[in-house]
Amino acid sequence: MITLTMAKALNAGMRRALEADPKVVIAGEDVGKLGGVFRVTEGLQKDFGEHRVIDSPLAESGIVGTAVGMALRGYRPVCEIQFDGFVYPAFDQIVSQLARLHYRSRGLLQMPIVIRVPYGGGIGAVEHHSESPEAYFCHTPGLKVVTCSDPVDAYWMIQQAIASDDPIIFFEPKRRYHERAELDESLAPAPLHSARVARPGTDVTLIAYGPMVKTCLDAAEAAAEEGHQLEVIDLRTLSPLDMAVVYESVQKTGRVVTVHEAQLNLGLGAELAARITEQCFYSLEAPVLRVGGFDIPYPPSRVEEEYLPDLDRVLDMVDRSLAY
Amino acid sequence: MSDISGASGEVELVQLLTPEGERLEHPEYSFSGDDDQIKNFYHDMVLTRRVDAEATALQRQGELGLWASCLGQEAAQVGSGRALGKQDFVFPTYREHGVAWCLGVDPLHLLALFRGIDLGGWDSEQSRFHLYTIVIGAQTLHATGYAMGVERDGLVGTGDPDRDMAVVCYFGDGATSEGDVNEAFIFASSYNAPIVFICQNNQWAISEPIERQSRIPLYRRASGFGFPGVRVDGNDVLAVYAATTAALERARSGSGPSLIEAYTYRMGAHTTSDDPTKYRLADELEHWRLKDPIERVRAYLRRSGSGDEPFFADVEAEASDYAADLRARCLALPDPEMLDFFDWVYAEQTTHLAEQKTHYAEYLATFEDVSQAPVDGLAPAQSASGRQPQPAYPGGVH
Numbered sequence: 001m002i003t004l005t006m007a008k009a010l011n012a013g014m015r016r017a018l019e020a021d022p023k024v025v026i027a028g029e030d031v032g033k034l035g036g037v038f039r040v041t042e043g044l045q046k047d048f049g050e051h052r053v054i055d056s057p058l059a060e061s062g063i064v065g066t067a068v069g070m071a072l073r074g075y076r077p078v079c080e081i082q083f084d085g086f087v088y089p090a091f092d093q094i095v096s097q098l099a100r101l102h103y104r105s106r107g108l109l110q111m112p113i114v115i116r117v118p119y120g121g122g123i124g125a126v127e128h129h130s131e132s133p134e135a136y137f138c139h140t141p142g143l144k145v146v147t148c149s150d151p152v153d154a155y156w157m158i159q160q161a162i163a164s165d166d167p168i169i170f171f172e173p174k175r176r177y178h179e180r181a182e183l184d185e186s187l188a189p190a191p192l193h194s195a196r197v198a199r200p201g202t203d204v205t206l207i208a209y210g211p212m213v214k215t216c217l218d219a220a221e222a223a224a225e226e227g228h229q230l231e232v233i234d235l236r237t238l239s240p241l242d243m244a245v246v247y248e249s250v251q252k253t254g255r256v257v258t259v260h261e262a263q264l265n266l267g268l269g270a271e272l273a274a275r276i277t278e279q280c281f282y283s284l285e286a287p288v289l290r291v292g293g294f295d296i297p298y299p300p301s302r303v304e305e306e307y308l309p310d311l312d313r314v315l316d317m318v319d320r321s322l323a324y
Numbered sequence: 325m326s327d328i329s330g331a332s333g334e335v336e337l338v339q340l341l342t343p344e345g346e347r348l349e350h351p352e353y354s355f356s357g358d359d360d361q362i363k364n365f366y367h368d369m370v371l372t373r374r375v376d377a378e379a380t381a382l383q384r385q386g387e388l389g390l391w392a393s394c395l396g397q398e399a400a401q402v403g404s405g406r407a408l409g410k411q412d413f414v415f416p417t418y419r420e421h422g423v424a425w426c427l428g429v430d431p432l433h434l435l436a437l438f439r440g441i442d443l444g445g446w447d448s449e450q451s452r453f454h455l456y457t458i459v460i461g462a463q464t465l466h467a468t469g470y471a472m473g474v475e476r477d478g479l480v481g482t483g484d485p486d487r488d489m490a491v492v493c494y495f496g497d498g499a500t501s502e503g504d505v506n507e508a509f510i511f512a513s514s515y516n517a518p519i520v521f522i523c524q525n526n527q528w529a530i531s532e533p534i535e536r537q538s539r540i541p542l543y544r545r546a547s548g549f550g551f552p553g554v555r556v557d558g559n560d561v562l563a564v565y566a567a568t569t570a571a572l573e574r575a576r577s578g579s580g581p582s583l584i585e586a587y588t589y590r591m592g593a594h595t596t597s598d599d600p601t602k603y604r605l606a607d608e609l610e611h612w613r614l615k616d617p618i619e620r621v622r623a624y625l626r627r628s629g630s631g632d633e634p635f636f637a638d639v640e641a642e643a644s645d646y647a648a649d650l651r652a653r654c655l656a657l658p659d660p661e662m663l664d665f666f667d668w669v670y671a672e673q674t675t676h677l678a679e680q681k682t683h684y685a686e687y688l689a690t691f692e693d694v695s696q697a698p699v700d701g702l703a704p705a706q707s708a709s710g711r712q713p714q715p716a717y718p719g720g721v722h
Contacts, residue, residue: 051476057507059511061504062508062511065508066466066472069465069466069471071469072454072470072473073469073472073477075473077469092459093465096462097459100443102668104443104455105455106664106668107671108448109448109449110671166671241676
């Protein structure tokens with residue numbers, strides 16, 4: 001049993017993957033000598049060499065595009081996009097190239113590529129460093145999208161993502177990089193594409209992922225003091241969604257609040273609301289309600305705490321759900 | 325300012341065979357093959373042109389949705405395609421029908437793509453010819469990454485001709501303006517990747533002339549990225565072959581990337597949807613017609629005595645037979661089954677997509693049920709009549 005931060009857990013997970021498979025390579029800006037701007041890849045180049053931990057030229061499309069080529073050659077590249085807002089220059093390579101090659105080749109070619117993206121706000125950053133672009137990628141067939149919310153999941157999920165034969169966008173909640181947890185390697189991990197009940201409850205289901213899981217757990221703690229038992233679901237996998245866990249919870253509570261940092265319009269919450277309404281219509285006591293970022297570009301950091309969903313906004317929406 | 329001679333200005337052009345069919349010497353590049361090899365080039369170019377013409381005709385008759393003709397670029401494609409070693413790997417655009425031919429990719433696959441049967445159905449690993457890439461320039465990064473992998477595999481610079489390999493990446497003059505192409509040049513240069521970039525400068529990116537893409541000859545861009553570039557007469561199959569051979573050898577030996585600008589001309593439209601009479605002069609076409617890549621080889625073979633009339637007639641006859649057979653096979657292609665496409669999205673199928681497929685299959689089944697029953701001619705039953713099971717697409721035919 002060891003205690004480690006999410007950043008260290010990701011580092012340890014990648015180290016395990018590099019050890020387990022000589023075809024695994026890491027590529028990105030500053031991932032080598034520096035160990036990444038968040039130090040998530042710290043020490044890996046020193047131990048595995050420049051051929052396997054590759055400091056890339058400063059070009060995101062190039063990073064992903066060359067990863068596609070390396071995958072065609074049998075490698076399993078793990079790309080780091082330095083910040084969420086810098087993934088867009090690679091958008092064509094991800095959406096039009098990477099996501100489609102298996103499909104275009106009628107299943108002949110595989111694209112075992114992981115694209116790690118530190119995402120989300122709350123760190124007082126300048127513009128383009130606090131975005132939550134996950135919906136763009138969830139909307140794209142051929143990609144799988146996951147996000148971890150704690151160090152234990154981070155450790156296992158990064159290894160599972162690297163082992164996957166499908167391209168995976170791996171969102172890392174950067175404001176949780178330094179949260180700690182105990183890792184017991186003897187416990188078998190859950191499958192990569194599964195949601196989990198992070199806290200059981202009976203009154204309202206909170207559905208969250210990534211950075212908002214902790215926010216929702218805090219909200220559930222506060223609600224418990226007022227006598228409301230909130231069930232918190234950590235989605236973990238955003239595409240495909242693991243709806244079985246969600247439906248089971250909703251059939252029990254009848255009330256749902258979705259929570260994400262990303263803008264509400266056409267965000268994950270909208271898809272969740274649609275599917276829950278289709279599948280659990282007669283269980284619902286209230287409409288599916290959503291908490292999220294406002295439909296504005298991410299604001300300057302001095303007001304980001306107002307923009308980001310927090311404990312109070314989550315509880316306010318819980319109250320509205322309970323009022324139906 | 326003397327360097328700024330314009331993208332189409334007078335600059336050095338490697339030429340080993342003139343438009344009149346005369347052999348030339350060049351201080352750096354030479355063609356060491358014999359006339360039998362040149363006759364094979366001739367054969368490949370005639371067949372490529374005939375396949376291309378058949379595809380254009382099929383499109384005009386409504387049998388293909390679109391066709392991107394390679395008319396006029398046969399020497400650039402066959403010359404480079406025939407220079408490939410048996411390990412080398414190719415990343416094409418969507419117009420490299422002549423290179424596909426050289427690598428043994430059945431042209432039926434190319435027609436299937438443009439007919440809307442599939443999205444590129446050949447086995448790219450087996451043929452060493454990657455799927456066509458339609459987004460301009462995107463494949464240059466794939467090629468570069470592949471070459472980086474080759475280098476990591478230790479298949480560069482061993483000196484063993486059965487082991488060393490290189491990657492060839494094709495793109496056009498328009499693509500050189502794309503960010504991806506410039507990023508590919510940077511990655512290839514930075515990592516000294518074993519790759520040959522072949523730019524077929526056919527002078528036109530749909531309606532935009534080369535002057536819109538570049539103020540300098542494209543091959544000179546290479547020096548800015550730190551590797552050699554050369555312009556060859558792209559309508560001279562011998563020059564293209566010689567330059568590609570040299571660049572491949574350089575790449576395989578571990579000396580890094582290079583750029584070949586094959587200076588040629590798009591004799592046809594951009595695609596069958598295009599109308600070049602709206603933006604270019606007939607004079608220009610006539611000027612390039614005199615530089616035809618096939619005619620000059622025919623003139624040379626006549627001059628050298630290696631090719632007589634029966635040889636030319638045989639090649640023409642073979643091309644006609646091939647085209648007729650290709651047409652028949654194209655028309656016999658069954659439409660794909662929508663349900664199959666659900667299976668190719670992921671290597672590991674998702675529950676969600678499997679369910680969506682099932683639901684669609686159930687929906688289809690309702691039509692089939694209706695079609696069995698007496699109906700009064702309303703839409704569902706009529707729609708169902710077209711949904712008969714199809715035999716699997718015979719992808720491996722060659």
